[in-house]
Amino acid sequence: MLIHSAAQLLTPSAQPQRGSRMGELSIIPNGAVLIEGETIAAVGESADLLRRYPNEERYDASGHAVLPGFVDPHTHLVWASDRAAEFEMRLEGKTYMEIMTAGGGIQSTVNATRSASTAELIAQTARRAQDIFALGTTTAEAKSGYGLEWTSELKQMEVLLELDRQGPLEIQPTFLAAHAIPSGFGDRPDAYVQQICAQMLPELKNWWERHASKRPLPFVDVFCEKGAFSLEQTRLIFTTAQELGFPLKVHADEFENIGGARLAIEMGAVSADHLVKTSPEEVRLFGSSSTAAVALPLTPFGLNELEYTPAKAIIAANGLLALASDLNPGTAWCGNMQFVIALACRAMHLTPAQAITAATINAAAAIQREEQLGSIHPGKQADLLVLRVDDYRHLAYRFGGNLVKDIFKKGRLYQNPC
Numbered sequence: 238m239l240i241h242s243a244a245q246l247l248t249p250s251a252q253p254q255r256g257s258r259m260g261e262l263s264i265i266p267n268g269a270v271l272i273e274g275e276t277i278a279a280v281g282e283s284a285d286l287l288r289r290y291p292n293e294e295r296y297d298a299s300g301h302a303v304l305p306g307f308v309d310p311h312t313h314l315v316w317a318s319d320r321a322a323e324f325e326m327r328l329e330g331k332t333y334m335e336i337m338t339a340g341g342g343i344q345s346t347v348n349a350t351r352s353a354s355t356a357e358l359i360a361q362t363a364r365r366a367q368d369i370f371a372l373g374t375t376t377a378e379a380k381s382g383y384g385l386e387w388t389s390e391l392k393q394m395e396v397l398l399e400l401d402r403q404g405p406l407e408i409q410p411t412f413l414a415a416h417a418i419p420s421g422f423g424d425r426p427d428a429y430v431q432q433i434c435a436q437m438l439p440e441l442k443n444w445w446e447r448h449a450s451k452r453p454l455p456f457v458d459v460f461c462e463k464g465a466f467s468l469e470q471t472r473l474i475f476t477t478a479q480e481l482g483f484p485l486k487v488h489a490d491e492f493e494n495i496g497g498a499r500l501a502i503e504m505g506a507v508s509a510d511h512l513v514k515t516s517p518e519e520v521r522l523f524g525s526s527s528t529a530a531v532a533l534p535l536t537p538f539g540l541n542e543l544e545y546t547p548a549k550a551i552i553a554a555n556g557l558l559a560l561a562s563d564l565n566p567g568t569a570w571c572g573n574m575q576f577v578i579a580l581a582c583r584a585m586h587l588t589p590a591q592a593i594t595a596a597t598i599n600a601a602a603a604i605q606r607e608e609q610l611g612s613i614h615p616g617k618q619a620d621l622l623v624l625r626v627d628d629y630r631h632l633a634y635r636f637g638g639n640l641v642k643d644i645f646k647k648g649r650l651y652q653n654p655c
């Protein structure tokens with residue numbers, strides 16, 4: 238398949254971008270992409286590629302901008318039911334953490350997710366997967382974390398692997414048993430941490446080797462926050478996970494800074510996410526670290542808070558900045574990466590080009606997939622978006638809708654209804 242005559246073909250660098258290079262989109266006007274099977278085979282000017290490949294099936298992209306598929310490196314895609322009543326409580330003045338410590342919040346989704354059958358959970362999650370795919374997310378990281386005991390955590394991992402197998406959305410699973418202290422362990426959180434370290438992580442490793450040995454091990458994530466897991470508990474879980482070979486991620490500095498981002502950098506985590514309360518000194522540490530800094534602007538927006546991740550400072554410090562949705566039933570039931578981009582440009586002052594870079598190649602790096610995903614280069618997986626518009630800046634300029642016309646996933650064309 239030869240996609241040709243694209244008004245703008247965005248080819249941000251094949252490697253993650255930092256500092257002043259961040260946002261170099263290398264736009265080819267009248268651009269073309271040759272796809273062979275699941276892979277990008279050639280990229281260039283239409284006149285050239287049309288001449289060199291005269292017999293290919295053609296896709297006319299004239300009047301449309303073409304860019305890499307979005308990678309969403311932080312979602313909680315799999316859950317049952319909803320928390321609409323809590324949203325109303327928050328509007329009336331209760332805070333997210335108050336509701337959580339009173340037994341609602343994450344625990345309420347845990348109760349619903351534990352009771353849901355695998356088939357129900359697949360059905361509810363598949364709908365969300367289809368929705369975000371239609372909005373241009375071609376790959377998403379997705380976390381467990383609404384089981385908080387082995388069988389229900391495993392059920393979520395199985396749902397994620399099954400939906401990845403069904404496609405077209407590609408899913409990179411993360412194990413987040415350390416999402417909240419489950420009810421029953423309220424007065425002895427260390428016993429739960431012990432259960433994660435001594436039982437769940439070794440079981441997960443065994444299970445993976447028996448059932449998913451062709452895939453890399455999932456990430457292990459911890460919600461490091463006052464009211465969830467302390468710094469010391471996070472360190473313990475990380476140390477155990479790392480010894481077993483799991484790559485690490487962390488929820489850090491969402492509401493209070495208890496040192497999670499610094500620990501993630503120190504331990505070589507793949508990413509540290511949220512980073513609303515991260516200090517200037519910690520921001521500087523990202524500059525000399527391979528740990529990606531993942532901003533989730535839908536979360537403060539969803540919580541009606543005014544403070545956002547210091548994304549500009551992270552870029553200025555040479556950090557590897559990525560954007561994600563945080564799609565979840567508590568703080569942000571929205572997986573629209575187009576809206577993430579639009580909000581990032583307003584609330585965190587990114588340029589549209591920086592936001593797109595953070596949602597593609599840098600987001601791929603935040604899930605260790607930058608070799609295959611996130612840019613339009615020969616050898617990479619053919620995951621591309623064709624916009625309804627001819628200028629990529631409309632992704633930031635407009636908001637709340639869907640500017641994605643067609644999606645190529647692993648070289649296969651999926652069309653959105655007009």
Ligand code: NIG
Nearest residue numbers: 343460536563565566567568
């Ligand atoms: O990233 N902060 C912890 N986890 C989610 C919220 C999950 C929930 O409320 O269900 C987050 O914001």
Ligand code: FE
Nearest residue numbers: 311313488563
């Ligand atoms: Fe999250």
